[in-house]
Amino acid sequence: MKLKSIYKSYGDISIFEDFSIEFEEGKTVAVMGASGVGKSTLLNIITGLTDFSGTVDTKGEISVVFSEPALLKNLTVEENLRYAVAHAYPDKKQLAAGIEAVLNSVELWDRRKAYPGELSTGMAQRVQLARGFLFPSDYLIMDEAFRGLDTALKIRLRNYFLKLNAEKPKTVIMFTHELDDALFLADRLVLLESRPVEIALDRRIALNKERRTYSSPEINRIREAYMRRAVK
């Protein structure tokens, strides 16, 4: 995915001026940055939810995991998945099999008849993850998908994400405020500034905590780089 010469402003406030960035196919990229730097605007540009000038070159469809549940209250879990993706599956048997597989992956098959009002916050986010991966898209955009969740739940959700991404690989762009999310899930970290700064990550460092902990020099270097730029 390539964004070229993006210009975007709200009234007199310019958010992007001749902004360009490229997201490598098949990789998970975390986009971070201070509040107001334009993360939400960038997300809206990528997903086509806002007007802008410039070009966004994509090779396929996009699916999104929002920070809020974004589930239709009048539909069950299974119906919510059908609502969002059925039009992309001409073969209904394939759709039914896909729904079963993805709900099993996030351990929600038993709750497929539940309405969103009967789900916990973590379950609702799992439905969103399932929907994001079920949709036959090439790109998955995650907007603060784990925001406001307790640590244990966040770790479980990260694991569900890794499992789904291994089963149905996508190019993932995750917008987050949490450095830990980036360290655990992303291959690259993009610090959003007037010119985006990229830092390569090695997820194995974060995932293999037994051998290399957070205090390892590599992680500290990334953390310091992020903090230094965030403070600026």
Next chain:
Amino acid sequence: MTASIMSDNRKSLKKLFTENRIFGNVVYPVAGIGVVLLIWHLAALFIGVEMVLPSPGRAFEEFFTLLTEEEFWVSIGNTLLRTLVAFALAFAVAALTSSLSVFVSPVGRALSPIITILRSVPTMSIILIAIIAFKPTESPVLVTFLISFPLLHAAFFHALSEVDPYCVNMSKVFKVPVAKRIFGLYIPAILPDVFSATGSNISLALKVMIASEVLAQTFESVGVAMQIERIYLNTAGLMGWTIAAIILSFVLEFIVKILSKLVLRWK
């Protein structure tokens, strides 16, 4: 030990009075109506002139007599039909204008002052103007439409504006077909507010319809029947018709409530 038993008794009594469904749905409403009837009865006794204020017993006697008359059912049927036609028209037009106002901003801005004017015009002005311009059977329909429409428009507009923006954005990103968005997202999202607005406005529509019929002298209608009772100073008969109108209003609201429960299963 004794204090604990007393506290438990108090708790179960409190539960009986506050949480018991029979108390909540039957005993309390019946008690409320009973109090009103008692006050009415005492006031009738105090005044002592049936022409001014008949007792509840006399009013209900008149009401039950009306039930046996064919003319009563014809009048009720005509008034009900006109109310439903006017309300259905207002409903359909409000659904269209509110959708246009939400999704086509210039239309919304153009409609806004018209809606405000319609809401501000005194009901009586609308009735009097309509009576001059239209037939006695048409003017009550027009008046009820003009009174119901801005209220329904405002309710639908508010409901459409409040549809979850995350679900709206999700539908756009996942490229959900427009028809599916309308029937899967928007209509179910606004239904609770639509039922709520329908329930409260349909009774108002019936009241406006009867008032308009009185002034328009609409043949074979509840309004004219009430007017005839008034001319003959038969206040008990007037009260009988009023009871019929109240029961009709309850029935309409009850039907909306039942429909709401059937349709809004997820709630």
